[in-house]
Amino acid sequence: MPKQNLIAAFLLSLSLSSNAARATDLEVLHWWTSGSEAEALGELKKMLKNKTDYQWKDFSVVGGGGQNALKVLKSRVLAGKMPAAVQLKGPAIQEWGKYLTRMDSIANEEKWTSMIPASVAGGMQVEGHWTAVPVNVHRVNWVWMHAGLFKKLGATMPQSIDELFALAERAQKEGIRPFAHGGEPWQDMTAFEEILLASQGPEFFQQFAQLKPEALQSDKLKHTFDWMRRYSDLLPKNRKGMSWDKASKEVIEGKALMQFMGDWAKGEITMAGKTPGVDVLCLAMPGSGQAFIYNVDSFAFFDTQSDVTKKGQLKLASLILSREFQEPFNKKKGSIPARVDLDMKGFDSCAQASMETFRKGTLLPSIAHHMALPSKQVTAIQDLVSEHLNSRMTSEEAMRKLKAAINASR
Ligand code: BGC
Numbered sequence: 001m002p003k004q005n006l007i008a009a010f011l012l013s014l015s016l017s018s019n020a021a022r023a024t025d026l027e028v029l030h031w032w033t034s035g036s037e038a039e040a041l042g043e044l045k046k047m048l049k050n051k052t053d054y055q056w057k058d059f060s061v062v063g064g065g066g067q068n069a070l071k072v073l074k075s076r077v078l079a080g081k082m083p084a085a086v087q088l089k090g091p092a093i094q095e096w097g098k099y100l101t102r103m104d105s106i107a108n109e110e111k112w113t114s115m116i117p118a119s120v121a122g123g124m125q126v127e128g129h130w131t132a133v134p135v136n137v138h139r140v141n142w143v144w145m146h147a148g149l150f151k152k153l154g155a156t157m158p159q160s161i162d163e164l165f166a167l168a169e170r171a172q173k174e175g176i177r178p179f180a181h182g183g184e185p186w187q188d189m190t191a192f193e194e195i196l197l198a199s200q201g202p203e204f205f206q207q208f209a210q211l212k213p214e215a216l217q218s219d220k221l222k223h224t225f226d227w228m229r230r231y232s233d234l235l236p237k238n239r240k241g242m243s244w245d246k247a248s249k250e251v252i253e254g255k256a257l258m259q260f261m262g263d264w265a266k267g268e269i270t271m272a273g274k275t276p277g278v279d280v281l282c283l284a285m286p287g288s289g290q291a292f293i294y295n296v297d298s299f300a301f302f303d304t305q306s307d308v309t310k311k312g313q314l315k316l317a318s319l320i321l322s323r324e325f326q327e328p329f330n331k332k333k334g335s336i337p338a339r340v341d342l343d344m345k346g347f348d349s350c351a352q353a354s355m356e357t358f359r360k361g362t363l364l365p366s367i368a369h370h371m372a373l374p375s376k377q378v379t380a381i382q383d384l385v386s387e388h389l390n391s392r393m394t395s396e397e398a399m400r401k402l403k404a405a406i407n408a409s410r
Helices: 003-021 035-051 064-078 091-099 104-109 118-124 147-153 161-173 185-200 202-209 219-232 244-252 265-271 307-321 323-333 349-360 375-389 395-409
Strands: 024-030 054-060 085-087 132-134 136-139 142-146 258-260 280-284 291-295 298-301 362-365
Touching: 024 064, 024 307, 035 054, 035 265, 035 307, 035 323, 054 307, 064 085, 064 185, 064 375, 091 298, 091 375, 104 307, 118 132, 132 307, 136 323, 136 349, 142 147, 142 244, 142 265, 147 161, 147 280, 161 185, 161 219, 185 202, 185 219, 185 258, 185 291, 185 375, 202 291, 202 362, 219 375, 219 395, 244 258, 244 265, 265 323, 280 349, 291 349, 298 307, 307 323, 375 395
Parallel strands: 024 054, 024 085, 291 362
Antiparallel strands: 085 298, 132 298, 136 291, 142 258, 142 280
């Protein structure tokens, strides 16, 4: 063999052997970029590295609530560059269903149906096929309250939304900032659904979440906007563009008394070395104690021609559901596990209370966090709620505009 050919053959064999040794990339699109979110996700990255031949390729998109990530996902799909895995939830799983990898084989093998609660499992399937895996269950209707400031006020724990706002107004008078609240529309929408539930009850919440015409026209909706105005009058002025975790930090550091936020805020509390339920109190939005607005995070996988990638997708799905992952992840994330068979003893008291209500309470799908409606409709409602909160729009005008926006988004 001529010398040049020998060299070429040698180089080829080198590249083949290094390829064989190199792990295959699994690209994962997600929006978990706050301190606690990234730390929790780190558990999955670590497991993928230690337990498989695959390598995590991070594709993170900043923006709590995930709307930015979903926009990026659309443009990637249009460009034909689907990531191997994507954080996807609620009705979006159905919307993307036909592009997603079916996971029935591994689901049967690992008996997913017996370990995932039925209330969660339904949303993970498209036309009876497993197409997504749940990571956790978040509860949205929480109030996070700085224990020291609460004590300083010498107040009793509010039992109704009226008492909660009376406490907030008293704090304001005594020079304590009542609420931490950032400057993104999805945060406004989160507060809206908490206030709607606490002030008007679970039945009305359901009707609103289904966009029933009678709900959109009701006095109950007008009263909800009235409450939102009272809330906006108690908010700090300089919050434009502020992320949710910065707002949580204000409560953690005692710069503000309360935050209306789902229990991903608890992830930030734990990460700051504070004890949820002790240093920062978790109270179910008063008046909504038996109700549980759920927000289930999940991952789905884009169907691929590559058998190697497909194998990796199934491995990742299996890791996500494993006990070894579910426990440390959910402790860091602030949520409760998506499996029914995990011992909650090692979790903090807020997580234990959350699990108790999840098992026995009234489950309501989060509108703000894309569990109830297609994203187009969520955006229409959210934009209006945000416009109302950040202007002097009357409740009547908000109702008129909301109806028009919803009709336009159908
Ligand atoms: C997600 C949470 C996340 C939060 C803030 C929610 O929609 O479900 O997992 O922590 O947004 O980014």
